[in-house]
Amino acid sequence: MDVATAVGYVHGYSGVETRRLGDQADTLAELLHAGTHFPAGTRVLEVGCGVGAQTVHLVAGSPAADLVSIDLSVESVAVARARVPAPNVRFQVADLHDLPFADAEFDHLFVCFVLEHLADPVAALAAVRRVLRPGGTITVIEGDHGSAFFHPASAYAQATIDCLVELQARAGGDGLLGRQVEPLLTAAGFRDVVVRPRTMYVDRTRPALVEGFTRNTFIAMVEGVRDDALAAGLLTSGEWDRGIADLRRIVDGTFHYTFFKGIAVK
């Protein structure tokens, strides 16, 4: 399990899913990781590395930093370790709520697509803050499914996205986390909080993003919760199918999604 499975991981753990998260990271890398460069020799803790999808980009952006990447899932850590053989990264199975590190052991914390899965994100941020040195920084990146809108608009398509949010809520997480990054960092005791949107906009003039983001990341993510959504009775299979059909139509239209990236100081 990784940190997410503590409350039930809505994205699942199949091999297909592992590849999808990898694709997503590659497409999003520039959007999300621009500006994230940790100096040589600084001690960086990646919290909730999962299968290493973001670790790849962390290493690329900070090739001489001293990186530790943790996850609660033994399986995910094994995948990540095989995937990112960089000499300056050490992978470790650990629980963010009970970190096996001394106070102030790290100069920087990196927390990407983790808080959305947690029942108490403020408690999580406060727990990881312990191992950050005073004056050190934390970087948080989260999506927000409420930022998804598209053309042609469709209430049926929207209903399938709403299923994703509802299932994540029932699992104890929050699919609308991105908009809360500033309040959460502030509530956890960080200062000098700066949050900015990183917006993904896709239309027919950007075919690589139509494939890499709209189709293979976002629509694939929604399609991935079909069985759970139907089992929970959130939609009928007819409603689901119509929603997905409408959602697939946006690859010829436009799609908008916003991530939020926050940086703050201890």
Place this chain on the structure above:
Amino acid sequence: MDVATAVGYVHGYSGVETRRLGDQADTLAELLHAGTHFPAGTRVLEVGCGVGAQTVHLVAGSPAADLVSIDLSVESVAVARARVPAPNVRFQVADLHDLPFADAEFDHLFVCFVLEHLADPVAALAAVRRVLRPGGTITVIEGDHGSAFFHPASAYAQATIDCLVELQARAGGDGLLGRQVEPLLTAAGFRDVVVRPRTMYVDRTRPALVEGFTRNTFIAMVEGVRDDALAAGLLTSGEWDRGIADLRRIVDGTFHYTFFKGIAVK
């Protein structure tokens, strides 16, 4: 009347409203106008200048261009003329569907917050395209009320925003226009269409934007349709009041809104 009143102008024409649109333009200027600079001597047509809120910034960004700003409203043109006394701008009352200009008379077209009010935006774009020279460019800027999301989330607050969209639709416009800029430009015959989001994100760490955008632009805009929304029976006064109260609460939370800026070639 300006171009918008052809289909009923949801924003209205009061003095307060004129000031609000001015405030909005000043706060948004950098976000919206960055990158818009027309060379000295080039002939630029601003379509639907209204009270000149954007003309101020057009002139600032292109002080040596030869600018013509038109609007269907005699009153708006009078306000704009008094407000923007720049020597390189000529204001004129004109209907975008029947422009008093020769074919290919302009090098650039500028169309900001206009299409959202029109019943047939493709026809409007095709009509203004006539006066653009081959190889000339068009710049289109539009908001999208479906991009508005906020913390704390509230279904009541969302319902007041939905009223804005519904009233605009009933008036023949479209409050969800921004996401359609690329398809519309393409359908009107423009080529090399490039659309990018310009996202406004506001939280407590940006108090000037809390005042200038969240409170005095967005919430003020929603509050402005109260009487029409109640008269149309879209909400009860109790629902409206609760929605506005929840919406005002977001000044202590976070707020997100996306504009879309498109550039294309004839």
